[in-house]
Amino acid sequence: MLLLDILEKKTDDGVYIIAEIGQNHQGCLEVAKKMILKAKEAGCHCVKFQKSNLPAKFTRSALARDYVSENAWGKTYGEHKEYLEFSKEQYQELQAYSQELNLDFTASAMDELSLDFLADLKVPFIKIGSGDANNFPLLKKASGLGLPLVISTGMQTLQTVDKIVSIMEDAGKSDYALMHCVSAYPTPPKDCNLRLISMLKQRFPNVIIGYSGHELGVAITQAAVLLGARIVERHFTLDKNQKGSDHRCSLEPLELKSLIVAIESFKLQKLPLAAHEIIAVLGNGQELEEALRYTGEKKILPCELPCRNKLGKSLVAARSLHKGHKLQLKDVAIKVSEPNGLPAETYFDIVGKELTDSVSEDEPITGNMVKF
Numbered sequence: 049m050l051l052l053d054i055l056e057k058k059t060d061d062g063v064y065i066i067a068e069i070g071q072n073h074q075g076c077l078e079v080a081k082k083m084i085l086k087a088k089e090a091g092c093h094c095v096k097f098q099k100s101n102l103p104a105k106f107t108r109s110a111l112a113r114d115y116v117s118e119n120a121w122g123k124t125y126g127e128h129k130e131y132l133e134f135s136k137e138q139y140q141e142l143q144a145y146s147q148e149l150n151l152d153f154t155a156s157a158m159d160e161l162s163l164d165f166l167a168d169l170k171v172p173f174i175k176i177g178s179g180d181a182n183n184f185p186l187l188k189k190a191s192g193l194g195l196p197l198v199i200s201t202g203m204q205t206l207q208t209v210d211k212i213v214s215i216m217e218d219a220g221k222s223d224y225a226l227m228h229c230v231s232a233y234p235t236p237p238k239d240c241n242l243r244l245i246s247m248l249k250q251r252f253p254n255v256i257i258g259y260s261g262h263e264l265g266v267a268i269t270q271a272a273v274l275l276g277a278r279i280v281e282r283h284f285t286l287d288k289n290q291k292g293s294d295h296r297c298s299l300e301p302l303e304l305k306s307l308i309v310a311i312e313s314f315k316l317q318k319l320p321l322a323a324h325e326i327i328a329v330l331g332n333g334q335e336l337e338e339a340l341r342y343t344g345e346k347k348i349l350p351c352e353l354p355c356r357n358k359l360g361k362s363l364v365a366a367r368s369l370h371k372g373h374k375l376q377l378k379d380v381a382i383k384v385s386e387p388n389g390l391p392a393e394t395y396f397d398i399v400g401k402e403l404t405d406s407v408s409e410d411e412p413i414t415g416n417m418v419k420f
C-alpha cells in the first residue's frame with residue numbers, strides 16, 4: 049500500500065501501518081535488521097527510525113546533563129543518545145534491506161539537519177514527531193521539501209495544531225497527515241482521548257488523520273481505526289522486557305500481527321463508527337470505554353508534562369545576546385534545552401521584544417528574560 053494513495057485520497061480503503069522501531073534497536077544494526085524483518089512478517093507497510101543531529105537538536109547543557117536512569121546507555125544524556133544514533137552508512141544499509149523486503153523505510157527528522165539527511169536519502173515521506181509539532185521553522189522547511197509529511201500532535205494545544213495546518217496551507221501542501229497522539233509512555237486509557245480523532249477529522253476535513261499510540265495493548269488502536277484513523281503508528285519491539293524507555297509501551301511481533309489482522313477485517317467503507325458501536329464491535333472493556341470517553345478540547349495533558357519537559361523544544365539563543373537587545377528571528381534557535389526556555393510555539397511572538405537580561409549562545413531564552 050502506498051501512503052501517497054491515502055494522502056491524495058485515491059483510495060478510501062486500507063490503513064497504512066508504521067512499525068516505529070525508534071530507538072528499540074538498542075544501538076545495534078543487526079537487531080535493527082531483525083526488527084525490520086519481523087515488522088515485514090507482521091504485515092506492516094513501513095519501518096520508522098528516529099534521526100537526530102545531536103548538537104542541532106539539543107543544547108550543550110542538555111547533552112551534558114547526567115542521565116541517571118535504568119534505561120541509560122551512557123553517563124550523560126548526550127552519550128546515551130549518541131549510542132542510539134545510526135550513521136549515514138548504517139541508514140543506507142537499513143534502507144537497502146527494507147527495500148529488498150518491499151517495505152517503506154523512513155525516520156522522524158528531529159532537527160533541520162536531519163530533515164536534509166532524510167531528504168538526501170530519498171525516503172518516501174518524513175515523520176515529524178510530537179516534540180517538533182510546535183517547531184514552526186522546522187515545519188516550514190519540511191513543507192518545502194516536496195516530500196509527504198506525517199505530523200504527530202502529542203503534548204500540543206489546539207492552537208498549535210491550527211498553526212501546523214496553516215503552515216501547510218501557506219505552502220500549498222496537501223500531501224500530509226496529522227496524527228492524534230498523547231505523549232505519555234505508556235498512556236493511561238483515560239488519557240488516550242480517542243474522540244479527538246473525530247474532532248480533527250471534522251476540523252480539518254481535507255486532511256488525513258492517523259493515530260500514533262503509546263498505550264498498552266491493541267484494543268485502543270483498533271478503536272482509533274474504527275473512529276476513522278487511516279494511518280497507525282505503534283512502537284515495535286522484539287521483547288518488551290528489554291532495557292530502554294519505549295519497550296514497555298511497544299508491541300511485540302505477534303501482538304502487532306494481531307492488530308494488523310484485526311484492522312484488515314474492518315469494513316473501512318462503513319466507518320467511522322460511533323463510540324457505542326465501537327464498544328459493541330470490540331467488546332465492553334473499561335479501558336476502551338475510558339479511551340473513548342469524550343474529554344473535550346485538545347490540550348496539553350498532565351500525563352504529557354514529563355515528556356514535554358524532557359523532550360519538548362524551547363527557544364534558545366542562536367548567538368550571545370545582550371540585555372536590552374530587541375529579538376529578531378535570526379537570534380533564536382529551537383532546541384531541547386535543560387532547563388527549558390520559552391516553549392517553541394512562542395517563536396513568532398518574541399519578534400521585537402526586548403531582553404531584560406543577557407543570554408549566552410545555546411542557552412535557553414526564558415519567560416522572565418523577555419519584556420512582553
Ligand SMILES: CC(=O)N[C@H](C=O)[C@@H](O)[C@H](O)[C@H](O)COP(=O)(O)O
Nearest residue numbers: 070071119177178179231293294359
Ligand atoms: C517525544 C519523543 O521524541 N518521543 C519518541 C517517540 O515516541 C520516543 O521514542 C523518545 O525518543 C524516547 O522515549 C526517549 O527516551 P530516552 O529519553 O530514554 O532516550
Ligand SMILES: C=C(OP(=O)(O)O)C(=O)O
Nearest residue numbers: 098156177178200229260
Ligand atoms: C516522537 C515521535 O512520534 P510520536 O510523537 O508520534 O510519538 C517520532 O516519530 O519520533
